[in-house]
Amino acid sequence: MTLLVVIMLFTSIFFLPQNNAMDPKLSLQKPSLSNPLGTDNFGRDIFSRIIAGSKYTLIIAVCTVIGAVIAGCLLGLAAGFFGGLCDEIIMRLMDIISSFPGILFALVMIALFDNSPFTLFAALTILFFPSFTRVIRSGTLQLKNSDFILAEKLLGAGFARIMFIHILPNLMPSLISASILGLSNAVLAETAMSYLGLGIQPPIPSWGRMLSESQIFLFNAPWYALAPGICIMLTVIAFHFLGEGLRRHFGEKNALA
Numbered sequence: 001m002t003l004l005v006v007i008m009l010f011t012s013i014f015f016l017p018q019n020n021a022m023d024p025k026l027s028l029q030k031p032s033l034s035n036p037l038g039t040d041n042f043g044r045d046i047f048s049r050i051i052a053g054s055k056y057t058l059i060i061a062v063c064t065v066i067g068a069v070i071a072g073c074l075l076g077l078a079a080g081f082f083g084g085l086c087d088e089i090i091m092r093l094m095d096i097i098s099s100f101p102g103i104l105f106a107l108v109m110i111a112l113f114d115n116s117p118f119t120l121f122a123a124l125t126i127l128f129f130p131s132f133t134r135v136i137r138s139g140t141l142q143l144k145n146s147d148f149i150l151a152e153k154l155l156g157a158g159f160a161r162i163m164f165i166h167i168l169p170n171l172m173p174s175l176i177s178a179s180i181l182g183l184s185n186a187v188l189a190e191t192a193m194s195y196l197g198l199g200i201q202p203p204i205p206s207w208g209r210m211l212s213e214s215q216i217f218l219f220n221a222p223w224y225a226l227a228p229g230i231c232i233m234l235t236v237i238a239f240h241f242l243g244e245g246l247r248r249h250f251g252e253k254n255a256l257a
Contacts, residue, residue, distance in 0.1 A: 028221040038223040040214070046227050053205035054231070060121055060200075061186035065179050067125035072132025073175070077163045079133065080140025091137070094130035102127050102189065106198050120199050124189055128182060135178050139171040173246075181243030184236045191232050207232050 023043035031038045037046040079090040109123040143149060144167065152162050193199035194208025202209065207228040214224035 028217060028224065031223055037227045038221065040210070040224055041217060041221075046210075046224060049205040049210060050207070050227055050231055053207045053210060053228070054235075056117070056200050056204060057187060057190055057194075057207050058235075060117060060124070060190050061183055063121050064124040064128055064186045064190070065182045067121070068128035068132050068182065069175065069179055071125070071129040073136050073168065075129070076133040076136025076138075077140055077167065080137040081144055081159060081163055081167070087137075090133070094133050097126060098130045100127075103193075103196065103198070106193055110198060115198065115201060117200055120190065120193055124186060124193075127189070128186065131182070132175070132178060135174055136168075136171060139174055140167055143167050143170055177243050177247035179243075180239055180246055184239035184243065187232070187239065188236050 023039075026035075026039045026043035027041055029035055029039040029043075035045050035047065037050065040046055040049070075090050075094075079087040105127060106120070106123045109119050113119045113122075140163075149162060149166060152166055157166075190199055191206070191208035191211070194206040195212045197209075197212070199208055200206035210228040211225060211232070214221070214228070217224050
């Protein structure tokens with residue numbers, strides 16, 4: 001399933017099956033050979049819009065996870081390695097951020113700035129990086145008193161070298177599995193924001209926005225709502241299974257080691 005999502009993403013960049021121009025004459029057409037998933041209320045091909053929307057949904061999700069991983073690594077390494085007051089300040093800040101409801105925080109961000117993909121990316125990154133901070137901090141606490149770290153300290157290695165050359169690479173298996181699992185949550189968060197009108201704005205296609213627009217046609221054109229809904233579900237499940245599989249794989253390797 002994950003491979004299918006990736007193929008859909010690359011297809012949306014280089015090729016679309018049909019033009020997304022509006023044609024009221026084709027409004028709410030049933031699925032057919034020319035329109036495999038039917039058409040929406042503006043006569044646009046839903047299959048083409050699903051593929052086009054995957055680009056924006058997945059790119060925002062990937063950028064969100066990358067931004068959250070970078071911030072989480074920096075703060076988690078600092079909190080775990082230095083400990084004491086530094087650890088207390090960083091972790092209390094993570095608790096404060098985690099206590100904010102996601103939708104309320106997004107509303108505040110949009111009110112302060114504007115309703116754009118960059119604002120959505122910034123809001124989701126701030127909401128996601130506390131979880132990565134905790135993962136990295138936990139691993140750093142386990143490794144910072146290891147023999148090879150103590151040996152590096154005796155050889156005069158600086159804290160930056162110890163954190164980024166010796167500790168961080170040993171945390172990569174946990175970080176990779178957490179990042180893939182984070183992708184599923186990021187896709188779900190982005191589509192939820194778009195569904196509520198806080199994410200990607202028309203005319204740019206978005207799975208969440210398509211789901212929102214299709215709900216009033218649920219009974220007379222169910223294919224309109226089913227298409228984006230099933231895509232969201234399959235994408236979230238695919239990334240979740242991949243992340244969970246990687247987590248178990250790395251866990252088994254560590255156990256054997």
